[in-house]
Amino acid sequence: MISGIILAGGAGERMNGKDKGLVQWRGKALIDHVIVYLAPQVSHLAINANRNIILYQERGLPVIQDKVQSLLGPLAGIEVGLEAIKTEWLAVAPCDSPLFPNDYVQRLYEFTQHNRLALSWVRQNGQDHPLFCLIHRELRNDLHNFLHQQGRRKVLDFFESHGSAMEFSEELPLFANFNDEESLR
Numbered sequence: 001m002i003s004g005i006i007l008a009g010g011a012g013e014r015m016n017g018k019d020k021g022l023v024q025w026r027g028k029a030l031i032d033h034v035i036v037y038l039a040p041q042v043s044h045l046a047i048n049a050n051r052n053i054i055l056y057q058e059r060g061l062p063v064i065q066d067k068v069q070s071l072l073g074p075l076a077g078i079e080v081g082l083e084a085i086k087t088e089w090l091a092v093a094p095c096d097s098p099l100f101p102n103d104y105v106q107r108l109y110e111f112t113q114h115n116r117l118a119l120s121w122v123r124q125n126g127q128d129h130p131l132f133c134l135i136h137r138e139l140r141n142d143l144h145n146f147l148h149q150q151g152r153r154k155v156l157d158f159f160e161s162h163g164s165a166m167e168f169s170e171e172l173p174l175f176a177n178f179n180d181e182e183s184l185r
Contacts, residue, residue, distance in 0.1 A: 001043040001044075001089075002090070002091050002134070003042055003043060003085040004041065004042030004092070004093070005090060005092055006021070006031060006034050006046075007094045007095060008048060008095035009048045009065070009066055009074075009077045019049075019052050020095055021034075021096065030096055030178060031059070033099075034095055037093075037098070041103070041106065042105060045061055047061050047062070047095075049065065064077075064084055066080055067080060072147055075143060075147055076147060078090070078133075078143065079144060079147060082135065082139070082143065083140060085137060089136055089137070091105040091134050092131055092133045093131065094132070097177050100132060100175055104168070107166065107168075108122070108132075108133070108134040111166040115164060118162055118163060119133065119134070119135045120164055120165065120166050121134075121166070122165065122166060124174060124175055128156060129175040132175055133159070135163075139162055
């Protein structure tokens with residue numbers, strides 16, 4: 001069994017401070033698109049959010065806040081996700097990327113098993129999409145030390161020292177982040 005978390009804890013700086021998960025696209029909030037694709041791929045699903053908690057709770061999923069409210073970035077959301085799960089694995093998806101395969105979690109899991117990894121993430125056409133990842137709970141302490149002892153924040157710095165990317169070859173424009181108003185069109 002694999003748990004899942006949707007990262008919606010950011011400040012939305014490139015979206016003029018809007019809560020990206022709640023921004024509307026094609027008639028519903030971005031996070032609702034992500035829930036539709038991710039929920040069937042995992043046994044348990046939660047949302048990591050640091051504001052608009054009640055609006056996220058309305059989706060009927062547990063909402064987990066970062067331990068430290070100083071916006072440590074997406075790794076802080078992954079950290080609380082790893083602490084909350086009861087399964088060995090945590091699948092992660094960002095709230096602002098509503099287009100992804102309905103089997104990416106299974107594909108990452110098979111990749112991690114085949115390569116004996118504790119962490120894998122998506123790469124498409126040579127571009128890393130590290131917030132679409134699968135991480136084993138054994139990396140909890142390493143991630144905690146990276147964030148809180150070393151004071152580091154760069155996702156790929158942590159990921160590259162603990163795992164590997166898996167190339168996804170789909171031709172469709174998958175995994176794109178909707179980071180600004182222009183990308184929503």
